Amino acid sequence: MAEKKISPWVKAALDWGPLIVFFVAFNRLKDGTYAILGTDYSGFVVATALFIPLIAASTLILWALTRKISAMQIATLVLVLIFGGLSVWLNDPTFFKMKPTIIYLLFAGILGAGLIRGKAWLQLVMNEAIPMAHEGWMILTKRFVGLFLALAVANEIVWRTMSDEIWVDFKTFGLPIILIVFIMSQTKLFERHGIEKEEGDEAEK
Structure with missing residues (x-):
């Protein structure tokens, strides 16, 4: 299937949006401790938990719009899911x-x-x-x-x-x-x- 062209601004938002959200969330939450389902999490871990679904969603949206995802983007998403997931699961x-x-x-x-x-x-x-x-x-x-x-x-x-x-x-x-x-x-x-x-x-x- 041929690759579809999208606005550079849309692509930039999808590429950088999750990282910017992580940066903002971390700086707002970094000094606090947050109890979720009986477990206390640092602001870093909470920001990571927000980042994981955002980068997954942005990658899926990019594929839906362009019908193309690079090998680097796939590898990055997989490692985010694995290592980000471990950080949230193990609270580390x-x-x-x-x-x-x-x-x-x-x-x-x-x-x-x-x-x-x-x-x-x-x-x-x-x-x-x-x-x-x-x-x-x-x-x-x-x-x-x-x-x-x-x-x-x-x-x-x-x-x-x-x-x-x-x-x-x-x-x-x-x-x-x-x-x-x-x-x-x-x-x-x-x-x-x-x-x-x-x-x-x-x-x-």
Whole structure:
């Protein structure tokens, strides 16, 4: 089934909405303890419990609107359900804090496995947005593997050594900013190995 186009604003709301809700909920609830069904939960765990159904709903809505979900989005949703669910079930925020580490290690492992086979699997996700020659994709994939490994280490350091407030800020703003800056820093690579869309269209004919 062909992918349907949606407004960039709608997609941005679906992608970032659950995370923003988590950030706001945490900051409003972080200093309290909340009794639910006879068990006391911290504001962190309550915010996590709100985040899980929101990201599941946003992913389903995105699929309903576009008929397409990337492998990364599926992996992220599954890990949120597992690690977020464990945090709520066991009343321990540690599992949710570990989720970014597992996600980045998973992505690095998958991309690294592709590199060993001479394939740039990152191209399957980003080629439509950034048309580029195979050599360029191989270089970019290697750099992304390094980035994901560095982010996994950074997340471990932050959640293990700093406060919940700092970790939530890091997850909500720090990680996205690092990814954006990293992609912007690859401009020369895109220019060196880029392929004009018109050329790509002609090649498909």
